[in-house]
Amino acid sequence: MKKIMNDPSQIVTEMVQGLVRSYPDQLKQIPGTEAVMKIADLKHRPQVGIVSGGGSGHEPTHAGFVGDGMLTAAVCGQVFTSPTPDQIYEAIKAADAGRGVFLVIKNYSGDVMNFEMAKDMAAMDDIDVRSIVVDDDIAVENSTYTQGRRGVAGTIFVHKILGAYARQGAGIEAIEELAHQITPNIKTIGVALSGATVPEVGKPGFELAPDEIEYGVGIHGEPGYRREKLQDSKHLATELVGKLKEAHHMTAGEHFAVMVNGLGATPLMEQYVFMNDVLDLLAAENVEVDFTKVGNYMTSLDMAGVSLTIMKLIEPGWVAKLDEPVTTIGW
């Protein structure tokens, strides 16, 4: 394992310090936590706070999406480990401007439980806290067999749209309703070319042969649904678009937002080539692609590969919310 780090057990602490010191005009650390919040006079233009978080190792998620028009605060857990309720609770308190706080949670048992406990704590302070559990990863079977679908890169669309509505002044009920409308329309699936190495573990979570890929791997290296020999980008795009098409019951004329997300070690060059193939396939379906985005947004440490998120835009207003400029590091 070659990593630029000091003591692996301090990596999250040092990361958060490096982050807030690099962007002192945009971010600050919530004292006594590894949570990060935006620098802004919350009292001045009070809005519903949007708080997210989860294990670290997915940078720029989540702290990179803190800023005007997106998240109010983000909580950074240990690598691939949900943050603890006390830290989430501090973030909720810091993000509350009197209009309530909305939590965006990725569907992992740890995250769900820790965020719920924090919610319980905040309820005792009379803060109106509501939440959504995002479960966009269609690689996983539904919850009869598993913990349910995982929350992956599509979560960023939730941050963006809710953040835009919150900035515009929407109330907590409206945000909650919207979150429940958006989330079922977001679907993601990934393909890994290599495993990720957790700093404290020191070896990759899984290994692939030099010519092998795996479809459906999770962002913590959870096993996927099929391994096969690496083929060209068109082939990968056909597999992933095919799965998403099916999951969306895609029909001609529908409108979509599309995100190609690099998992960490895959160059942008490859991501653009992949997007080019994805857009060809979607054009062949005669659907409208109203929003596109390519880059490393929800990574898995040094994993190579990409995920593809396709969101059905059932409301015409959503694309404007995706397009709105924000002042974050990561979007």
Add this chain to the structure above:
Amino acid sequence: MKKIMNDPSQIVTEMVQGLVRSYPDQLKQIPGTEAVMKIADLKHRPQVGIVSGGGSGHEPTHAGFVGDGMLTAAVCGQVFTSPTPDQIYEAIKAADAGRGVFLVIKNYSGDVMNFEMAKDMAAMDDIDVRSIVVDDDIAVENSTYTQGRRGVAGTIFVHKILGAYARQGAGIEAIEELAHQITPNIKTIGVALSGATVPEVGKPGFELAPDEIEYGVGIHGEPGYRREKLQDSKHLATELVGKLKEAHHMTAGEHFAVMVNGLGATPLMEQYVFMNDVLDLLAAENVEVDFTKVGNYMTSLDMAGVSLTIMKLIEPGWVAKLDEPVTTIGW
């Protein structure tokens, strides 16, 4: 080699297509070229065009910095190969709004020669074309022994500051003068943890042992000045800051801008940890760090490692230009 691509000889073409199709409101391809320019009515608010470019494989550089407040156009050569003069010439013509065009060239023999030829061509069209050759990489000895210092990540600071002045309406002479003022104050040095694989070549340009790093490697894998065993982030920071401190004759009270740049496969987490150590070392020198930036800006395909750029802010106005918002994909 595991890469998400189709025919390697078409990778740049497909990349450029994927890029402009992903950001159709921001970028367009200059017909018949692999150059990209911003979507804007140049006639409406005429400004000096800022054009850059070079070999591909450094994404988001250069096309990712095309947009309001930065580059007017960028020319994408083959992987690690300078673009040809005809393509640069087309970009110059497209970027000209009657106030002249300024070229930002990285100091590689190929780039310098191809851009100069394009300049000659444009001169025949009576376009006022001027240029700067950026040579920020202090790993290389000066030009008595070599082609001169290479142009690397510090080039992005040149794009940003010149772009800001151009947007504000500065004339071509002012831009030229500024470019010559800025450039000698920008110094960069890198450390590689692994080599980069050019798609058409199929194997890494150099190999490092599992516990080995190399200081001073160039962004095309040019050999560096020393190999040693990987040590912790503080150690790497001490080496790179030490070299830059010396090169800048850094003294207490001076003001600087600092960029930690990921070379492609190194996670943001590690980059933030590294920046944290860099800022500690600079604090110990009692210098002022007025601007900081961390991320993958000038990559070298899938190389692991970072580069550190430190710019001396000898003019108080420069930091405001670095801070100004832009509408680009990559900044």
Add this chain to the structure above:
Amino acid sequence: MLTVENTLKWLELFDAKIQAEKDYLSELDTPIGDGDHGNNMSRGLLAVHDALTKQQPTDVQGILKTTAMMLISKVGGASGPLYGTAFLEMAKLSSTTLEVGPLLAAGLEGIQKRGHAQVGEKTLIDVWAPVVKAVEDGTLDVAAIEAAVESTKDMQATKGRASYVGERSIGHVDPGAASSGYLFTTMLMAGVLS
């Protein structure tokens, strides 16, 4: 019946066991999870140890509450809120009773409310549920605990991270079940039931 002495003894023994078996617990978590259960529990019990040493709580409720707070705030992941909630529920009830049976039952109820898992889903519940029953029946011994832990081996996980490996989870002992096994064997050793 819990007393200050036997509760402190219990937690001390549990801490020692977790530190000793840290690597084994993480190994159990590798094929069917993310390989961190030993690290998570170790971090948590270290914090419990430090807090108890520093705060020196003088009643059982104080001990249980401190334990709960440390597990909640230091473990993270899935096991943090589960163990934390269990101790928190025990702490709450301990103002009413110090009987082990009802206390553990309250802890189990907390785990189930928190994690929404049932018996047979290959989680720590598959140790807690039979243990609670055996305490009530007066039949708890090391063999019963070990049998409960072993029983998770043949189950297929449908909750937690292990559910993502589907049928491949069969054949592996659940790491949370194993750590819960240590919780109860150390409870016996601390003489809480005698």
Add this chain to the structure above:
Amino acid sequence: MLTVENTLKWLELFDAKIQAEKDYLSELDTPIGDGDHGNNMSRGLLAVHDALTKQQPTDVQGILKTTAMMLISKVGGASGPLYGTAFLEMAKLSSTTLEVGPLLAAGLEGIQKRGHAQVGEKTLIDVWAPVVKAVEDGTLDVAAIEAAVESTKDMQATKGRASYVGERSIGHVDPGAASSGYLFTTMLMAGVLS
């Protein structure tokens, strides 16, 4: 003296030689450069071949100009502008003279103006310069060309990418020198000098 026939013949032979030695040229470029010189030249000469076939220029100037334009617009890197400029300068002068000596001298001057390199810096100039001299002296033969190419082996590069490897560039033939060697041996084969 250049004629339409021998110039076309020359470029045809040069193209064939470059395609045959493509991998060898890239190999030469690996220890001291970025391993693409063969690919670059191959791409360029293919384009020259196609353009000449399509455009069928009927005078020497047209042939040289087409060749220059294709090398400039298809090769990129360092060798594209250098070879391109050389052919462009030859094309320019070819309206005045078709004598090989002055034409090659003009080409060399173009290369030097473009790349600012001198003799002895381990570049293609170290082949062009002695060849231009030998043509003027009437002493050019294959042995002289090969000697010039070989002479770059002991030099240390101070221009181009090879300069970055410093002293380690010594001991390797310069790839641009090697491809220029082919340019001049095929020129001899095409009978341009006879």
